[in-house]
Amino acid sequence: MAENQNTVCFRTMHLDARVRHTLESYRSVGGYRQWERILREKPDPDQLINEVKTSALRGRGGAGFPTGLKWSFMPRSKPDQKYIVCNSDEGEPGTCKDRDIMRYNPHQLIEGMAIAGYCIGATIGYNYIRGEFYEPIARFDEALEEAYAAGLLGKELLGSSIDFDLYTHLGAGAYICGEETALLESLEGKKGQPRFKPPFPAQAGLYGKPTTINNTESLASVPVILEKGGQWFLEQGRPNNGGPKLFSVTGHVARPDNFEIPLGTPFRDLLEMAGGVSGGRALKAVIPGGSSVPVVPGDVMLTTDMDYDSITKAGSMLGSGAVIVIAEGTCMVKVLANLAHFYAHESCGQCTPCREGTGWLARVLDRMLAGQGRTQDLDLLDNVAGRIGGRTICALGDAAAMPVQSFLKHYRFEFEYLVEHGRPLVEAA
Amino acid sequence: MSFRNTPLAVIQDVDKETLLTPELRAEIDKHVAKYPPEWKQSAVMPALTLVQDHNGGWLSRELMDQVAAYLDMPETAVYEVATFYAMYDLEPVGRHKVCVCNSISCMLGGAEELMHHIEKKHNVAPGGTTADGKLTFKEFECLGACRHAPVVMVDKAYHECVTPDAIDKIIDDLD
Amino acid sequence: MSDDKITLEIDGRLCTAVPGEMIIAVADREGIAIPRFCYHEKLSIAANCRMCLVEAEQGGRPFPKPVPACATPVNDGMKVLTRSKKALDAQRGTMEFLLINHPLDCPICDQGGECELQDVSMGYGEDVSRFSERKRVVKDEDLGPLIATEMTRCIHCTRCVRFGAEIAGLRELGATGRGEDMRIGTFVERTVAHELSGNIIDLCPVGALTSKPYRFTARAWELTSEESIAPHDSVGSNLRLHIRGSQVMRVHPRDNEAVNECWISDRDRFSYEGLSSPERLTEPLLKRNGQWQTVDWQEALHAALEALQAPGPDQLGCLISPTATLEEQYLLQRLVRTLGSDHIDTRLRQQDFRGDAADPTFPWLGLPIAELEQQQGVLLIGSDLRQEQPLLAHRLRMAALDGATIALLNPYALALNHASLQLVAAPPALASELRALSQVLGKPVQGATVEISDRHRQIATALQAAGKAGQGLVLLGALAEADPDYSLIRALAAALAETAECRLGFLAAAANSIGSRLAGSLPHRLPGGAAPKRPGLDAQAMLTDPRQGYLLWGLEPDRDFADPSLAMAALRSAKQVVACSHFKSAALDEVADVLLPISAFAETAGTFVNAEGRWQRFQGAVAPAGDARPGWKVLRVLGTMLEFDGFGQNNAREVHDEVAHACSGLAPDNRLSDARALTAITERSAPSAGALTRIGNLPIYASDALVRHAPALQRTPLAESLAVYLHPQQAADLGLTEGDQVRLIQGAGSHSGSGSVGDNAAAKEARAPVVLDDRIALGCTRIPAGVDGSEALGPIIGPVRIEKIGA
Numbered sequence A: 001m002a003e004n005q006n007t008v009c010f011r012t013m014h015l016d017a018r019v020r021h022t023l024e025s026y027r028s029v030g031g032y033r034q035w036e037r038i039l040r041e042k043p044d045p046d047q048l049i050n051e052v053k054t055s056a057l058r059g060r061g062g063a064g065f066p067t068g069l070k071w072s073f074m075p076r077s078k079p080d081q082k083y084i085v086c087n088s089d090e091g092e093p094g095t096c097k098d099r100d101i102m103r104y105n106p107h108q109l110i111e112g113m114a115i116a117g118y119c120i121g122a123t124i125g126y127n128y129i130r131g132e133f134y135e136p137i138a139r140f141d142e143a144l145e146e147a148y149a150a151g152l153l154g155k156e157l158l159g160s161s162i163d164f165d166l167y168t169h170l171g172a173g174a175y176i177c178g179e180e181t182a183l184l185e186s187l188e189g190k191k192g193q194p195r196f197k198p199p200f201p202a203q204a205g206l207y208g209k210p211t212t213i214n215n216t217e218s219l220a221s222v223p224v225i226l227e228k229g230g231q232w233f234l235e236q237g238r239p240n241n242g243g244p245k246l247f248s249v250t251g252h253v254a255r256p257d258n259f260e261i262p263l264g265t266p267f268r269d270l271l272e273m274a275g276g277v278s279g280g281r282a283l284k285a286v287i288p289g290g291s292s293v294p295v296v297p298g299d300v301m302l303t304t305d306m307d308y309d310s311i312t313k314a315g316s317m318l319g320s321g322a323v324i325v326i327a328e329g330t331c332m333v334k335v336l337a338n339l340a341h342f343y344a345h346e347s348c349g350q351c352t353p354c355r356e357g358t359g360w361l362a363r364v365l366d367r368m369l370a371g372q373g374r375t376q377d378l379d380l381l382d383n384v385a386g387r388i389g390g391r392t393i394c395a396l397g398d399a400a401a402m403p404v405q406s407f408l409k410h411y412r413f414e415f416e417y418l419v420e421h422g423r424p425l426v427e428a429a
Numbered sequence B: 001m002s003f004r005n006t007p008l009a010v011i012q013d014v015d016k017e018t019l020l021t022p023e024l025r026a027e028i029d030k031h032v033a034k035y036p037p038e039w040k041q042s043a044v045m046p047a048l049t050l051v052q053d054h055n056g057g058w059l060s061r062e063l064m065d066q067v068a069a070y071l072d073m074p075e076t077a078v079y080e081v082a083t084f085y086a087m088y089d090l091e092p093v094g095r096h097k098v099c100v101c102n103s104i105s106c107m108l109g110g111a112e113e114l115m116h117h118i119e120k121k122h123n124v125a126p127g128g129t130t131a132d133g134k135l136t137f138k139e140f141e142c143l144g145a146c147r148h149a150p151v152v153m154v155d156k157a158y159h160e161c162v163t164p165d166a167i168d169k170i171i172d173d174l175d
Numbered sequence C: 001m002s003d004d005k006i007t008l009e010i011d012g013r014l015c016t017a018v019p020g021e022m023i024i025a026v027a028d029r030e031g032i033a034i035p036r037f038c039y040h041e042k043l044s045i046a047a048n049c050r051m052c053l054v055e056a057e058q059g060g061r062p063f064p065k066p067v068p069a070c071a072t073p074v075n076d077g078m079k080v081l082t083r084s085k086k087a088l089d090a091q092r093g094t095m096e097f098l099l100i101n102h103p104l105d106c107p108i109c110d111q112g113g114e115c116e117l118q119d120v121s122m123g124y125g126e127d128v129s130r131f132s133e134r135k136r137v138v139k140d141e142d143l144g145p146l147i148a149t150e151m152t153r154c155i156h157c158t159r160c161v162r163f164g165a166e167i168a169g170l171r172e173l174g175a176t177g178r179g180e181d182m183r184i185g186t187f188v189e190r191t192v193a194h195e196l197s198g199n200i201i202d203l204c205p206v207g208a209l210t211s212k213p214y215r216f217t218a219r220a221w222e223l224t225s226e227e228s229i230a231p232h233d234s235v236g237s238n239l240r241l242h243i244r245g246s247q248v249m250r251v252h253p254r255d256n257e258a259v260n261e262c263w264i265s266d267r268d269r270f271s272y273e274g275l276s277s278p279e280r281l282t283e284p285l286l287k288r289n290g291q292w293q294t295v296d297w298q299e300a301l302h303a304a305l306e307a308l309q310a311p312g313p314d315q316l317g318c319l320i321s322p323t324a325t326l327e328e329q330y331l332l333q334r335l336v337r338t339l340g341s342d343h344i345d346t347r348l349r350q351q352d353f354r355g356d357a358a359d360p361t362f363p364w365l366g367l368p369i370a371e372l373e374q375q376q377g378v379l380l381i382g383s384d385l386r387q388e389q390p391l392l393a394h395r396l397r398m399a400a401l402d403g404a405t406i407a408l409l410n411p412y413a414l415a416l417n418h419a420s421l422q423l424v425a426a427p428p429a430l431a432s433e434l435r436a437l438s439q440v441l442g443k444p445v446q447g448a449t450v451e452i453s454d455r456h457r458q459i460a461t462a463l464q465a466a467g468k469a470g471q472g473l474v475l476l477g478a479l480a481e482a483d484p485d486y487s488l489i490r491a492l493a494a495a496l497a498e499t500a501e502c503r504l505g506f507l508a509a510a511a512n513s514i515g516s517r518l519a520g521s522l523p524h525r526l527p528g529g530a531a532p533k534r535p536g537l538d539a540q541a542m543l544t545d546p547r548q549g550y551l552l553w554g555l556e557p558d559r560d561f562a563d564p565s566l567a568m569a570a571l572r573s574a575k576q577v578v579a580c581s582h583f584k585s586a587a588l589d590e591v592a593d594v595l596l597p598i599s600a601f602a603e604t605a606g607t608f609v610n611a612e613g614r615w616q617r618f619q620g621a622v623a624p625a626g627d628a629r630p631g632w633k634v635l636r637v638l639g640t641m642l643e644f645d646g647f648g649q650n651n652a653r654e655v656h657d658e659v660a661h662a663c664s665g666l667a668p669d670n671r672l673s674d675a676r677a678l679t680a681i682t683e684r685s686a687p688s689a690g691a692l693t694r695i696g697n698l699p700i701y702a703s704d705a706l707v708r709h710a711p712a713l714q715r716t717p718l719a720e721s722l723a724v725y726l727h728p729q730q731a732a733d734l735g736l737t738e739g740d741q742v743r744l745i746q747g748a749g750s751h752s753g754s755g756s757v758g759d760n761a762a763a764k765e766a767r768a769p770v771v772l773d774d775r776i777a778l779g780c781t782r783i784p785a786g787v788d789g790s791e792a793l794g795p796i797i798g799p800v801r802i803e804k805i806g807a
């Protein structure tokens, strides 16, 4: 299995840690050849988009939308300025992969953004990086400087008529700015409040112009797709689930880390790579795609493979690929309360159900943990969550609702015990 | 009427040369250059960040107003931004900010214990500043470095897999 | 168009719509009620309250989730269910969320009984609250004298915030913080200072933003409602007066897309407070041996008749507020003319009447108000538009946001909330600036011009381009009308408009300025616009050449004239002054001999003709204050007592009908009969050395007696007080700095343009502080008119000398 690791976004990982992020290192693994080829040959963008479609690359930011298809929505023939925006806001609890792409292999992201820009007709790109990422930001900015100096970014590149300018834009601490339209608002110098869709960004995005937004990992995958072919990428994974993907395995595992492995790898193998459940405990539950997705009981996970479709079948979602492992002996009410507080804190506040409902959920859970729970609270939680999910402008409402409903479904007895006894069934978190 | 997305630009009737400092203006201008000319306001977040760093880690109303004037924005729009994002502080802060991640992976990794430790040892509640003005202690939502739980951001540096002992040492080493 | 129509089904009803329309707009048209809080047809779509969730399906495929009707565009064949189980459940869910943190204090809430939240919640209100946590409490902010806040009640619909950004063009209110901590407010406790600010009271669906003057004075269900028309600017905003007993408790807008849409200015909203001012004149008074005595109407009317007849026809002058109703103006001119005088005028703030002979019969805005929004190029000459006509300023702002070029030529630059091209020049140079614009277009006009700048070129070419497209307009405002060279400026404006193929328009200053033209209450106009055999004296001439007797109507002589000192001097010298007034004042006390209390706004039936020539009738809604009588009735009685013909009307309607009859066939038309010749009028010379030109603009809350007596408006930041606004450079030249107290000297007498000041026996003096303001042209100083202290001054536009006190 090891030879299947780190073949795309992490393909510089084996190089000297002190220099693996440099232009030179990146070039040594074949970096920028695709971008230079495009600048020389000016291939038909549709041909490139088709390659990405063939690869079955699905958005790595959480929604899993096919990247090639998304690009094909851009009205390329319109004379408007168009933009490519990279979503490096990485704020979904459990997710820490984009940070490492920028720290270890920033040039590949730059090349991916340049290629994406070419495909959709954008001559300007912004990489929206969360403000707390001081080190990755510095790395990325250094790489940008190198790329500009090498004539890979800027105007009339390599003597072609092609322009591509790339800038970083920094967030300042708001999870919601990972939502693509909130991100655009934030880029426009406003608070990050998601926009209602339609219009979709491909029609009216940044500054009202056609815009494509992709996750860091999605974009960083593109140069390799073009180099090795969409078919190759697809074959790394499973049909409709092309390629390898980064999994951030965290929580109760012995060696938490990011693993770039083929989609479709059994969860059991991934758990093993992360050193198994820490402290020799049994596996209780897994949140397989970042904090927003439904929790899956450990035994179900152990028979599930790590790809979009398999995890959907297991009743959850692959999301951003953040695998949060929860060991036996953990109080699930406490875990849920933690998640509920996160969403209450990060709600942008515009939609009534999300603004009012997330805080309500968190307070009810706090009250239960304080031994003041009531029998009707269980139904109340479930019902309030149901009144948030699907009724808000952005998916944060769903993200806040899904954990509640799934925790209640799988671990109802813990909630009941808590209400009945005024103390949790399992004391530890 | 339908959706609107036009810049909020207002004419701020001040001499820009009197605002902030020449160095800050130069830094802000670098950001302004990244965006279309009519969208100067896109630079409001980097501008606030720069100004906050320059002002010992927090933003006063006067400074926010100056940023508004410099970017031709309505002041209210700047307040909206400054109050929305967690990295801006609108009250004076300690010399250092110690931000402990409290989200799920870090919680599973022991963040709670770490926070109690800081609270007790330095007699400061989350959001507060120690009596000696050395540090402001903040809870932060997921810092995006979950594989190193628990994570603590001290000023501009991440510290990974932080134990109570480790945080003592980190804080001791701060001036 | 009809090909573009699509059909859809809402609650089983077949509806037609235009593609792209939102479900809620179609439903509203069909009368299908969908609950909503954030949606407002004049504001951008926020879709944040989630109250309007409905079920929908397209092509037989149901949408997976309920959709917001306010933000979901319709499609052909769409099916929408607004009251299905799913839709109702979604709406109920939102309702519950809105109520968990909303104080259920309806009994003590000012919005109680007319609260959108209360109304909607009634429809769902079976739920016993399942929320047992602590409710949110929000600290209030003081937004100033007009708007009261109770922010704990806010449901975060952001209508008020969007109003600020989109309509007012001033983003004072914002939504700071996030999530549950999101707060609507200014964040820094700032007084909301905008001439349209009160509209957020109407927009707020709950009791978070309410009217401060109205607060706690009445409950919604105690009020009856009467329709009316606003009595200040020439928009003629449609109003709804809310009345308890015989008191107007508050004023709301009444929707009229063509006139005021759904907005009104703060002046129109809060001036009703003046109706119950302790300064109201409530009983007839006679001055006997210098002492005022209360008398009954009979005695007062006899005294008035005597006073009016005593001076003899040519010695009687009649000066009327242009806010008087059409009926009042008509009967007034009839009375005065039957008495043998044509000395009658409402143009109290005009100084230059040389162009009267060329006057159009029925001048107007030049186009319907709503069409202002479609203009592509507008030049506004001599107008502080936001102060003069707040809602017309709003229309032009909409045009500007749509890409129109809005150019201005003024003695001071305006603070506008949209892009504009401004030319700033002292009054004596306005004509030269206009000539420069004509010259750019290759049609020079005789006379001096200024050096042509890029700005002149930009403006002239933009006007021409707009004119070619049929969407160009040249407008003259109140500052132009007050100018000693108004005739010339008007002629040059007309010439420029013609050259640029633009329309010419007049921003009639007051609610019924246009009505005067039709009622015949001008020295050179009879009812219906015909000219009398020989015109009488105009408002200025009646004062420079004082009469022995005056009839004053609805005005304050020390505030409402172009030259208050001159007016007061003339009135002092008269033998007989009869004043029909709404208010008492020291000035009237001094000069009048007979004071007759007349009904104010809301207390009488009448008609106003607005800027676009729209006749708008209204009924009296409350009883007149004290013993006051409706003006038209007072006049009818006077006419009858004199046994004059034509005073037999039984009601205001009959008076109206007579004017209407006289005006039949008359259409608005701005053509000047001899424009070209007028461009050759000689300019009145610039002030002599050592003097500046005063620009006596009329601050928004000093425009007429009613506003001046409305206390809340007077406490807002827009209410100006007497001060001397100077360009810093000008101040430096005069050795003045901010805050210095100065003495202001304006000469009386010669208004034919000698330009000399100060060395005249009748020189007047006032004191005021200096305020530096770099928007003011060099060579002039802005010193507001109509405010306390301004009565000691001379012409609103004319020479003034400034001396530092103590220097």
Ligand SMILES: Cc1cc2nc3c(=O)[nH]c(=O)nc-3n(C[C@H](O)[C@H](O)[C@H](O)COP(=O)(O)O)c2cc1C
Pocket (backbone or CB within 6 Å): A058, A059, A060, A061, A062, A063, A064, A065, A067, A087, A088, A089, A090, A091, A092, A175, A176, A177, A178, A179, A180, A181, A213, A214, A215, A216, A218, A219, A394, A395, A396, A399
């Ligand atoms: C509340 C919320 C938070 C999100 N946060 C992130 C994020 O941090 N990073 C990210 O790439 N996508 C995030 N997304 C998903 C984005 O909206 C968007 O789908 C994604 O950036 C598209 O890129 P992709 O197609 O390449 O995945 C978030 C979505 C929601 C609703």
Ligand code: SF4
Pocket (backbone or CB within 6 Å): A176, A193, A194, A346, A347, A348, A349, A350, A351, A352, A354, A355, A392, A393, A394, A395, A396, A397
């Ligand atoms: S769902 Fe929540 S986070 Fe998303 S737009 Fe609505 S209020 Fe904001």
Ligand code: FES
Pocket (backbone or CB within 6 Å): C035, C036, C037, C038, C039, C046, C047, C048, C049, C050, C051, C052, C053, C068, C069, C070, C071
């Ligand atoms: S009215 Fe549609 S969401 Fe508020």
